[in-house]
Amino acid sequence: MENAGNGNKKLRSWDDLKKLRAGEMAKNGEKRTVLLVGMATCGVAAGARDVSEALAAEIKKQGLKNIDITATGCYGFCYAEPMVEVRVPGKNAVRYGHVDKDLAGEIVRRHLMRGEVLDKYVLTQEVTRP
Numbered sequence: 001m002e003n004a005g006n007g008n009k010k011l012r013s014w015d016d017l018k019k020l021r022a023g024e025m026a027k028n029g030e031k032r033t034v035l036l037v038g039m040a041t042c043g044v045a046a047g048a049r050d051v052s053e054a055l056a057a058e059i060k061k062q063g064l065k066n067i068d069i070t071a072t073g074c075y076g077f078c079y080a081e082p083m084v085e086v087r088v089p090g091k092n093a094v095r096y097g098h099v100d101k102d103l104a105g106e107i108v109r110r111h112l113m114r115g116e117v118l119d120k121y122v123l124t125q126e127v128t129r130p
Contacts, residue, residue: 032066033112036085040074046081047100054104055084062108080123086111093126 037043037052052069059067075083080097084107087093094117096107103121110116117125 031089032068033089034085034087035067035069035107036072036087037069038073038075038081038083039071042074042078043081043083048082050101051082051084051099051104054101055108058105058108059112062113064108064112067112077123083123088112088115091115094122095124096121097123 035055037048037055039048039052052071055069059069072085075085075095077083077097082099083095083097084099084104085093085095086107094111096103096118098121099107103118106118110118
């Protein structure tokens with residue numbers, strides 16, 4: 001990564017992106033899981049705010065730590081909104097589509113707590129490159 005002169009860094013390669021993501025998933029040296037909720041107009045119109053709130057409530061209910069919920073822009077799959085991407089350190093990222101409050105709870109209980117990918121709802125799954 002190179003400095004863009006305004007304090008921001010420019011990504012120049014796939015490795016730069018991997019380093020950036022790794023940094024996002026670690027705060028103060030602590031590994032963290034990140035849940036990205038699509039909050040572009042299409043996601044919000046489809047109920048993404050309710051999904052984000054349901055994720056937060058279930059995480060709190062289960063007493064889980066080291067999990068961040070972050071709003072993100074459009075993934076380009078507007079038909080599948082609301083979408084949630086799950087990034088667990090050391091695992092492939094998984095994007096779920098058509099997420100409602102009930103599925104949000106399942107994602108927390110089954111994917112985050114048990115490591116079970118909910119294949120029925122998966123839109124895409126990132127493959128880790130060597």
